[in-house]
Amino acid sequence: MLIRTEIGVDAASIDSLLRRSFPTSAEAELVQQLREDGLLTLGIVATDDEGQVLGYAAFSPVTLNGEDKQWVGLAPLVVDESVRDQPLDKQLIYEGLDTLNEFGYAAVVVVGDPDYYGRYGFEPAARHQLRCRWQGGEAAFQVYKLADDAFSGVEGQIDFAAPFNRQ
Structure with a gap:
């Protein structure tokens, strides 16, 4: 299993994973809209040897009281039913957190x-x-918290990117 940042050719496989893993197409449509609107900050995939996506974690921007504070939201997180016995969710989350930390979020x-x-x-x-x-x-x-001072002097309303409001 390979854990990496998503690339363009992964989009169809990610869409397929989301559609078969959730009871409705809402998550697949959400990710598609985030991608189309340029609001997908980071996508982490777990792929098998053939490149099939079996796990996915999406990160998109959020605001605090309407301001960009370099924070992101994690959603959706999904692992294919066939590999749920493996710790892919943990690997996807930690890879995402590490990458976001490197990028200064x-x-x-x-x-x-x-x-x-x-x-x-x-x-x-x-x-x-x-x-x-x-x-x-x-x-x-x-x-x-990724940055030591992330919560210093902050409080209030966190709002997810606009496509989440269509849910």
């Missing part, structure tokens, strides 16, 4: 299971007076 946010993402170092966003627009998402809204 300050923080990553995610909406998801706190127990799951907590294993990878994410913590409740509310701890830093940060919130997102989704009601009832307080416990699921989490952050990961």
Whole structure:
């Protein structure tokens, strides 16, 4: 299995993975829209020996109180059912975090299971007076600090890129 940054030829395989892994086409359409709008900050893929995408993590820009603070959101994260016994999700997340750190991004946010993402170092966003627009998402809204000063003097509303509002 090869873990790497996505390239153009991966788009169709990523789309196929998203469509077969989720109950609706919403995630596939989201990634397609992010890509078309130039809002896909980073995509990490796990490919087999034939180049088939079996895992994917997408990162796109978010704003804090309407300002770009060099933060990104992680969504979607998916691993093909045939390889869920392998730690691909962990590899995708860590490769993404390492790459974003190298590029100078300050923080990553995610909406998801706190127990799951907590294993990878994410913590409740509310701890830093940060919130997102989704009601009832307080416990699921989490952050990961890449820069030492990422949470210094910040609080408020995190907004994901516009295509997320179409969900």
